[in-house]
Amino acid sequence: MKTVIVGAGLSGLTLAERILSSDTGEQVTVLEREDAPGGLARxxxxxxxxxxxxxxxxxTFNTEVDSYLREILADCFIRISRKSSVHMAGKYRNWPLTLASVAGLPFPVLWKSFLDLFSKPDIPDIKSFADFIRSRYGDNLYNFFFSGYTRKFTGIDAEKLHVDWAQAGVNRAVIDNRVKADSLLSLVKGMLLPKPVxxxxxxxxxGGIQTFCNLQCERIQAAGGELHLSTRVKGISVENHSVSGVVLDNGKTVHADRVFWTAPITILYPETELTxxxxxxxxxxxxxxxxxxxxxxxxxxxxxxxxxxxxxxxxxxxxxxxxxxxxxxxxxxxxxxxxxxxxxxxxxxxxxxxxxxxxxxxxxxxxxxxxxxxxxxxxVYSLDYKKRLSSINVPQGLFLTGRSGSFWYNNMDHSIAQALSIVQGSEFRQDFWNER
Ligand SMILES: Cc1cc2nc3c(=O)[nH]c(=O)nc-3n(C[C@H](O)[C@H](O)[C@H](O)COP(=O)(O)OP(=O)(O)OC[C@H]3O[C@@H](n4cnc5c(N)ncnc54)[C@H](O)[C@@H]3O)c2cc1C
Structure with a gap:
């Protein structure tokens, strides 16, 4: 069995490292466009x-991911307390908001948000980012912060973004599901009755965060895996509806019995017009x-x-x-x-x-x-992104995984969890992007 993995980010490297450590005799080759591993965690x-x-x-709260991380980092890690901020009305304020940090907000903003607690818009069919935020946090906070931030960040109006963008974004910002910041009420509760989380x-x-991936690379190479940096893949070759290899930028084909694709999905499926x-x-x-x-x-x-x-x-x-x-x-x-x-x-x-x-x-x-x-x-989660994704026909032996490969607004722990479950043989779901 020859496995080719496209992309040496956390997904690709976790897949390679785990396949090799399971000692099945499989040949594993990782191909990476950049001159260093790590992907977005470079x-x-x-x-x-x-x-x-x-x-x-x-x-992470996932014990398997946690022990994998500790196994790779061994004793090369420190633990740090999370501290986030948001800059509003000219000042730094703790995020999630605290009573002290909202104290200096302009009075009309506070008053209107207070009113929103009792009269948030009733949106029965929540489809867009704007619907989600307005129904959770009220019109005032939406207009005061979220709408402008989102337009600046994505270049797209909040009404044109899928609700998944809001759900994933709120989770990604907090990283700890014990910290409740998913509605105006939970923000206010957190301010009035702060729980020491x-x-x-x-x-x-x-080093930086890339140290984790560097350590994975050392293990991959020690176990006989191949890692080729500065190697851009431009597509796959398919024979009889099954993947037979990957095609490099220089036109050469590398044979493969199966391919894990963690590079952007749009390289293989530009017709989806996903961005x-x-x-x-x-x-x-x-x-x-x-x-x-x-x-x-x-x-x-x-x-x-x-x-x-x-x-x-x-x-x-x-x-x-x-x-x-x-x-x-x-x-x-x-x-x-x-x-x-x-x-x-x-x-x-x-x-x-x-x-x-x-x-x-x-x-x-x-x-x-x-x-x-x-x-x-x-x-970019446009309103119709799921329809575009579901139009994709994947040949046998090709697996779209990871953040870019499965078009998934995820975090490092999610990429690792997904790779671990694939290697353990859990049924591989091509539509993993639905699991957020
Ligand atoms: C600004 C920012 C901040 C973040 N902060 C956090 C955080 O605080 N906590 C957290 O948990 N997560 C965070 N993340 C998310 C985290 O970085 C990703 O979830 C994770 O790194 C994704 O890993 P991956 O391997 O799935 O994808 P990627 O890292 O995207 O890996 C894909 C790999 O494929 C390679 N590739 C692309 N095209 C080709 C090609 N044609 N041929 C060969 N190789 C190719 C890429 O170079 C890359 O190495 C953040 C992300 C960003 C962008």
Missing amino acids: SFHVDGFDFDIGPHRFH ETKFYYPSH FINTLVANVALHSEVSRNDYQWCYFGHEDLIFSRLTIPRNFRADCVPAGRDSVIAEITCNSESEFWKDPKIVRERLTKDLKSVGAIKGDDIIFIDWQRIPETYP
Whole structure:
């Protein structure tokens, strides 16, 4: 049996590592487009600074995923308490909101949200992101934060996004299902009767989040698996309705009895016209420490600000920056047509101004900006995305998995859980994207 895995992100590497460790004698080859493994959980090391692709906090309640993670990381991890922020009405506020953090919100916003508690819109058939948020949080918070944030983040009006985008997004933002933030009432309850829920997440004790994938690669190679970096796959070959290999960018075909495809689904099925959002990541290194609150990441809804989220690496691990220095990661979501995707440097001035305006940097503090263009970071859940997905006909022996391969707005733990269940032989569901 020859298995080819396309993509060396968490899904592809977990599949490869587990298949090889089960000692079935199978030949496993992983093909990766980039010159490093890790996919969206990749890290960049520049002049003593460690940057991840935005923030990457690893948290799970799945005991199998938890023990797999500990097995791979062995003792190379630390545990950190989750701290998130949201920037509203010119100030940093804890997320989920606390009584203290809403105290300074403009009175009309507070008053209208209070009224929304008793008269949220009654939307019987919830189809869109807008329907979901308005029915859960009320019109006021929707208009005040969610609608603008979403338009900025996705480039699409909230009415045109599927309700799944809201459900997945709220879960992804909180990462701990004990923290209740899924409605206006639960936000208010959490403010008035705060329950001390401390979410601790894992982070590697050296390097960035990519350390996890590097350790997986070492095991794969030690077990005889092949890993080819800088190898772009452009399609699959099919004979008699079964997959027979993958076709590389250079036209060569690599034979395979089965293929796990974790690269974007749109490479194989462009006719679905499914789309992804790209993220331009600005890794900003700073001469000296900036005093800010201790959030790991903060959301910015204001449409005038170019970034939608900022991450502070030293709040993950102090030595992500050299002693006395600081850094910040800004995420700017866009599509491939945008001017700054083509030439990131044109937004440097605007980025610097916006970072100063929210107190994330001071004066002329920047040592360098390392720009990273990360394609296909988020699947776009248009209103008809499920119909488009269900139109796909998958040949035998091809398995669409992982975040990009199954068009699934997921987290690292979900990619690992999915891979573990595939290797354990649980019936493989091609429509895994429904399980959120
Ligand atoms: C900004 C950001 C922040 C995030 N924060 C968190 C967080 O805090 N916690 C968390 O749990 N999750 C987080 N995630 C999600 C997490 O990164 C993903 O769920 C996970 O990394 C997905 O792994 P994957 O292997 O399924 O997919 P991917 O990482 O997308 O892997 C697919 C791989 O296929 C490769 N590939 C693509 N095209 C080709 C081709 N043509 N040929 C060969 N190879 C190809 C890619 O380079 C990539 O390596 C975040 C994601 C983003 C974008």
